[in-house]
Amino acid sequence: MHSWTDTLRFAFQPVVNLATGGVTALEVLARPESGDILAEARRDPELDGRLAVSALRAAARAERLLPLHVNVFAATLADLGGLGPLQDAVREARRMPSEVTLDIVPPFTHVPRQALLEAVTVLRGQGFRISADGVGDGDLPLRLLTDLAPDLVKLDSSLLARPAAVRAMRTLCEHTGALLAVEGVETERQYAVALSAGAQLAQGDLFAPPARLPATDVYVPPRSPEVVTAPRSGPSVREFLRPAALLPACASAGEVRALLTGSPDVSGVLLVDPSGVPVRSVHRSRFLLRMSSRYGHALYADRPAAKLGDPPRTVGIDATAWEVLDVVAVGGRDRTSDDVAVVDRHGRCVGVVRLADLVRALAESRIEEAARLNPLTRLPGSEAITSEVDRRIAAGRTFTLSWLDIDHFKQVNDGAGFAAGDQLIRSVGQALQRAATGSTRVGHIGGDDFLVLADPDRLDSLVAAVLDAPWSADGLSVTLSLATVVCGAGSVSGHQQAAACLAPLKKTAKALHGASWVLGRAGRTGHEIRRGAPAATAQAG
Structure with missing residues (x-):
């Protein structure tokens, strides 16, 4: 009688790092020559466990040093409470558990949640890395995904038709510390969407199809100049990981x-x-x-x-x-x-x-950043500030967003000339830069308008630095108006809502006499006038 191992072969598909273009791992895929061993494994946890061990041994025979991805059904882990034989196979292959990522594949429906989480805890304690596979086309609940806290989230390529969903998953991954990969990439268009939406890893026939012999040379399309990667506060080493020997x-x-x-x-x-x-x-x-x-x-x-x-x-x-x-x-x-x-x-x-x-990556980011700077003040534009606003919202941080401009600036240009007006804008920008400390970000959004993103405890010193200073253009005295909205955790859903909360405060500040500052809080009615006086009161006095 023939054993199922007699007709089972394994193929290897590279997992590609989109930042470096290099192969970061190999996924080991079962390829039965007859029968449907995978359907049987879905129903039989013991068989599925043996398949995982066989996949690892097949990779060991291929004599490659790359980290490995091995598939295992969620129900298998919950039923067996871990994979003891797999750890033995890792030792036999003279590999480390940290070189093996277990791709947990659907279905998740009817899988005992607590048993699955306990099994993952055991495997992670042994050193194995955990990946949530088939996300977007399977039945993995979002709550279970966050409870699993995977090292890697693998999205189905069907989500590339919905880039917003990919970007949202990238934000979630940044918050949980996971990497984001896309499986099944077959076209250069899909590659471009995955890259621009923030995916860090990918695999699919575009790069290299599954093959009996592991491939280390893969095709990676040249980056299009218009492709802009997902915004982030600074490149993370996760984006540049190469396999370690x-x-x-x-x-x-x-x-x-x-x-x-x-x-x-x-x-x-x-x-x-x-x-x-x-x-x-x-x-x-x-x-x-x-x-x-x-x-x-x-x-x-x-x-x-x-x-x-x-x-x-x-x-x-x-x-x-x-x-x-x-x-x-x-x-x-x-x-x-x-x-x-x-x-x-x-x-x-x-x-x-x-x-x-x-x-290479830092040089490219600096070039892109320089291209987005305002030529007058050399400050970033609104895109850099609003992207950082979204990151802080996703991280659950409390922050303040302020809008600042020069009062009656058209009169400054008409009375003192465009050169004096430009110099005044540069001086205000320089004052904001000098006052910006810690995580404070300053942006010049055009004309005489500035945006300031700061933590609440950094705000008073920055306000004093710009509102208490005497401003003039060619001898003509000038005042500034400032509007601030304080955004607590969960009070706004994105930078658009924060800007909407800021708009009426800006209108109120502009209606005040002299240097003014109006502060409000997202989700609450009313505001505080911290500097300036109503115009009617100022005239009566």
Whole structure:
């Protein structure tokens, strides 16, 4: 009698990092030559568990160092309470659990919720990474998705027809600390939509179809100049993760040499303890130079590779690209090309970032930012401020949004001339910049109008810096008007609503005499007049 393993083969599909264009992992896919083993596995948790183990062993035979994605039904995890045999298979393959992402696939209906969450907790404690698969075309409730707290959310490509949904999921992922991927990308149009909507990873036939032999060279379409990635406060290292080449801390120099000579794309090896925590970093060029020196192989081949390594440079998974540059800047110049290990909250390596990827991305972001600056004040426009407003709303932060302008500015231009008017606008912008501290953001939205986004405790000092200063243009005295709306957590749904709350306050401030400041609160009626007086009262006095 033939076993189901006799007709089962596995294929590998690359998971592509959209920021770097590199392959970040391989998904292992079961491909039965006859029968419907996957339908049987859906009904039989034990069979599904054996399929996951077989997928891992097939990947081990392929001798690739890339991290792996292995599919498992949600019901399997809930029924078995975890996957003990899979952990044994990981050890047999001399891999780390952190190199394996379990793609939890639907259906979720009728799966015991608590049992599933407990199984995921066990697997995460063992070091496995968790992915929620088929989101958008399956039956995964949003509440369960957030309770699972996956490291990765995989969207069905059908959602690319609804970019707003993809952008909303990106915002949710940023809030929960997950990466966002899109599966089934088949056209360059879909790729462009995924990129502009904020997806960080993707897979599909466009890049490389599933194949018996793992592919590391994939097709990535050139970026169109009009493609703008989803707004974010600063590039996260999550967007630049590359697979790490890992070996046990006890590995010999000979084992490291074999890995490096067999994998020319690997720039370095991390030696990790049994938990996956980096303990030494071996740089490719420096290591091979020592090994190729006279007597180098004889001296080092059987000795621990750790003796030829350096202390690892690490950053947390929530670090920004700028923080990575700070880490790279510390120490000797000979280590500036070293990979930086990215670790989770337990200190376990989840990948590496390369300096070249970060420098390229940061340079591009600076060019894009410069193109959006107002040429008069060199301040960003309204788009940068409103995008940051949306991020703070999504993060549940309380903030203040203020609008500032120069009173009777047309009279300034008519009386003092356009050059004096331009200089006045520049001076106000410079004063706002100097007063902006911490997370305060200043934008010039055109003409004599400015937007200021600040935390409530930063507001008074900024107001004093601009409203208490004497302003003039070519000897003509000038006053400023300021309107502020305080937005508490949950009080507004987006920057459009915040702007709508600000509009009547702006009108009130402009109706006051002299330097004025009106403050209101989103979701509440009424306002405070903190500076200025009603025009009728001023005339009567």
